Each structure stands twice: as structure tokens, then as C-alpha cells.
Amino acid sequence: MSLTPPITLKNLSFEWPTGERALADLDGTFPAGLVGLTGRNGSGKTTLLKLIAGLLAPTSGSVEANAQIGYLPQMITLEKDATVAQLLGVEKSLVALKAIEAGSVDPADFDAVGNDWDVEARVDVELNRLGLGHVSLERRIGSLSGGETMLLAVLGLRLAGNEITLLDEPTNNLDAPTRELLYELVRSWKGTLIVVSHDLELLEMMEHTVELHAGELRVFGGPYSVYVQQLETEQQAAQQAAKTAQATLKVEKRQRVEAETKLARAKRKGRAEQLGGGLPKILANSLKQKSEANAGKMRSHLDGKVENAQAKVDDADRKVRQVEHINLELPDPELPSSKNVAIVSSGTTQQIIQGPERVGLIGPNGSGKSTLLRQMVSGDAASGKLKGEICLDRVGFLPQRLIGLDDQLSAMENVAAVAPSANSGKIRNMLARLLLRGASADRPLAVLSGGERFRVYLATLLLSEPTAQLLILDEPTNNLDIDSVRQLAEALQAYRGALLVVSHDQNFLAQLNLDYFLELSAQGTLSKSYPNPV
Structure with missing residues (x-):
């Protein structure tokens, strides 16, 4: 078994035509097996999947994949008049097979069939296993429910047999029984499967969780719950480190103020002694210069400690994640209760x-x-x-x-x-x-x-x-x-x-x-x- 990661990202960047950067200098790898890709809305998950699938071209950097890739987008864009056979990706094989059965000797038909001589039987088995045996291959997509369309699209990718498959929100529109059918497909999936989803049950089936956050890619061993637990532990430590850093900064600032107060008192005392005439002028000036030099060194030392403490606060704060909140004020439509x-x-x-x-x-x-x-x-x-x-x-x-x-x-x-x-x-x-x-x-x-x-x-x-x-x-x-x-x-x-x-x-x-x-x-x-x- 090859130890080469299925997908490797090297300094991957992507900019929209507006100049806005969606991803910048992204490095990382995806492990083999079942992988959940997580991250907040807008973090770039869908953009990343499209870059991996080759539907978008990187502005700079590269995506390296060691096998053919299949991709299921969030929104299935086939026309409503497309057939189930097209959705499953078997139309060309079926058409060529029927042509051969009718007597065709065209090499193009044999190339289209390839090794899929049993394609129709395999499709029938899979459809029946999913409770969709009643759905004919000639049926139009527009007559299917959203859930049926999604389940058939995932089945089509499974039938394609790609070594790497990307699924973007595959359980959207699926009711509970249909989700169970999709879960069964996932559990028995062969090859590497990378899934973007907010379906917690699906994410719990993953062997690895990859997080896209703040332009960085991190791999966590285990399903979503393990990732959440590890992240919570990290965040608790980060929050405590931030509190400690803030407390240290407060102490350093207080000591800086206290030192400045002492320096001011010493300066006033020295001026009073000089005015009292107790010391020769040359000696008084020498002591003044020495005092000012010592004060400068002390200020520089204390300023350095404050700056160092502030840097630690800034670094600790960066590690504490802030959850942005959708904050809606819905207008009152003034709807009478009797209406x-x-x-x-x-x-x-x-x-x-x-x-x-x-x-x-x-x-x-x-x-x-x-x-x-x-x-x-x-x-x-x-x-x-x-x-x-x-x-x-x-x-x-x-x-x-x-x-x-x-x-x-x-x-x-x-x-x-x-x-x-x-x-x-x-x-x-x-x-x-x-x-x-x-x-x-x-x-x-x-x-x-x-x-x-x-x-x-x-x-x-x-x-x-x-x-x-x-x-x-x-x-x-x-x-x-x-x-x-x-x-x-x-x-x-x-x-x-x-x-x-x-x-x-x-x-x-x-x-x-x-x-x-x-x-x-x-x-x-x-x-x-x-x-x-x-």
C-alpha cells in the first residue's frame, strides 16, 4: 500500500476576479480513507473542493492528486430533462451496449462499454439495494425529489469507481431513511472519500477530520467528535494562556508606572539637593547625568518587558477563536391572529x-x-x-x-x-x-x-x-x-x-x-x- 497522500496542496492560492483572496499559500495533505472536511461557512471548503477537482484553476501554487477524482457539488447542475442514466454516469455505456446487442461492430461502442458488460445488472442491484428499484434509467431528473436526485448522484460516483471522491453536502434534502441508505454507501466506500457536511452522524463515520480555518489546513485523527474534543481542549488552554498573559501585562504595566513614580521622586530630590548648594556644580552635573542614564536604562528595560508581555498577549489572543454570530432583527409583519x-x-x-x-x-x-x-x-x-x-x-x-x-x-x-x-x-x-x-x-x-x-x-x-x-x-x-x-x-x-x-x-x-x-x-x-x- 502506497504511503503517498492521495492529495497534496503546495502554496495553494486562489483569488476571485474582484481581487479578493479565498485561499492564500495553503499547504497540507489529505490522508487516505474516509475524511471529513470541516470549517465555518465562507472558510473556503467548497472553493477548495473545486480546486482539487480541477473545476477552478489556482492563482498560484498547486494541487497534486495521485489518482482520478470524482466530484459531487452542493448543487447538482444537470438539466431537469437529463435522465437517471446520465445522473448515474452510465448512459454512454448503456447506449453502446444496446448498439452492440443490435449488431454494431463499431470500435467506439466497444471502447465505450470497456469492461462494463454487466453495467445494467450492477445498476439494477444497487438501485434495489437503495429502495429505488422503481426508478427507471430513462426517468427525467426533474420528476425526482431533491433527496432521490442526491442519492442517485452519490451512487453514480460509487459506480464510477474513482480512487478519490469528493462530496459536498451529500445529505442535503435527505429524509432519515434515505440518509441511512447513503450512510451504508459511505461505510462500504472503496478508496478515499472526502466529505464536506454539517450532518453530525455522517461526520462521525469519518476516519479523519481535516479542518480549514483561518487559511490553514489541519489534520485530526478520528471523527468529528474527537476533533471537537481536541479543539475544546486547545481552546481552554488558549483562553487560560490569554488570561495569564493579560495578567502578566497588567503587572508589567503597573511596575512600569511605579518605577516612573520613583524616578520622578528621585529627580525632585536631586534637584532639591542641587538647589541647596551642598555639592559642587561639576559633581552635581555628573550625578545628574549618571542618574538620567540609569533612569534611561531602567525605562528601556521596563519598556522591553511591557512590549514582550504585550506580544505574548497578542499571540495568545490569536489562538483564541471568536465565534461570529448571525445577528438578525426580524421586522414585525403585523399579522392578525385571526387571519x-x-x-x-x-x-x-x-x-x-x-x-x-x-x-x-x-x-x-x-x-x-x-x-x-x-x-x-x-x-x-x-x-x-x-x-x-x-x-x-x-x-x-x-x-x-x-x-x-x-x-x-x-x-x-x-x-x-x-x-x-x-x-x-x-x-x-x-x-x-x-x-x-x-x-x-x-x-x-x-x-x-x-x-x-x-x-x-x-x-x-x-x-x-x-x-x-x-x-x-x-x-x-x-x-x-x-x-x-x-x-x-x-x-x-x-x-x-x-x-x-x-x-x-x-x-x-x-x-x-x-x-x-x-x-x-x-x-x-x-x-x-x-x-x-x-
């Missing part, structure tokens, strides 16, 4: 969301949750027995796949488009509260990380005119780091309007203090429940 907000019905069952109620819409992948929300927002007639209607005009909608804004415009420009009366200062202040500052607010949406894109969409909802009385959020925790998920829940707890949210993040739902749940079954039936299903 009907939305009506959802299935057959003879009808549920009415009234006033500032907080409702979770839950159900298995493929039951139609996202479809129902889109139909409600667009006003189109719902298909089948399930129907939804919104009774308000002032609605803010955060779609699961974060579409609807202009990817070529900046965060500032997208928010300004929905808030014409807000000046640039107000918009920048809102974005800053969402941790989008400086050049990040001026970069095109297309080059932002998933977490940064989410914050831009959220800003358009919160600053839109007039203020939304109903927020509809479809998988809002996708691509958010663990701290941001908690902070978003805290912000939404203070919202005074109605809230309708779809999320497979059970911990997030528990933090929202929802009034009740509407559950869609796979058969399209609708039921209401009050107990928290977590």
Missing part, C-alpha cells in the same frame, strides 16, 4: 394555517413537500389529491435549490432589487449581520459558497418590501455550518409572522418551537400532529 394564512387539503381533510402559527411540513422523500410549496407560491393548481392555497399576498419563499435570484449579480444588487427604498448602507448592514462583509457582498452570487448564497436569499426575504407575513422555507439548513443552523433557529424564534418550514434536520425543527406538524405520507394523505417527532 387565514394558508389552506392545505387532501381529499376531505383540510388544514388551515391561521395567524402567526409556526408549522413544520414533514414526510418522506418523494411525498411531494417541495412540489406542494412551489405550487402554493406560484398559485398553480396542485396535482393529484393534494391541494394548497396561500391566503396572503406578502409571502417570502426560500426554495430548496436556491433559485430565483440572478447569479451574475452581487449580494448587494440582488437585495437592492427587492428593497428599492433601502439605501446601500442599510443593505450592507443587513448583510453584515448575516456575516457577509466587504468584498463578499460585492461578489457575484455564482461564486459564493452554499452558506453565503443562503444568507443572500434570506436577506432578500427579510428586506423585501412590504415585509412578508408568511415565510416559507424549504430545507433552510442546507449548506449551513453547525453554528449557523443554531443561530438561524434563534433568529426565527423571534419572527412574529407565520412560518411554514420543510426540513429533514430534526434538531433544527426541535429548536424552532413549532406549533404543530403537517405530515404528508407517500400516498399523499395529510395529517396533523402536535408532538415533536424528533
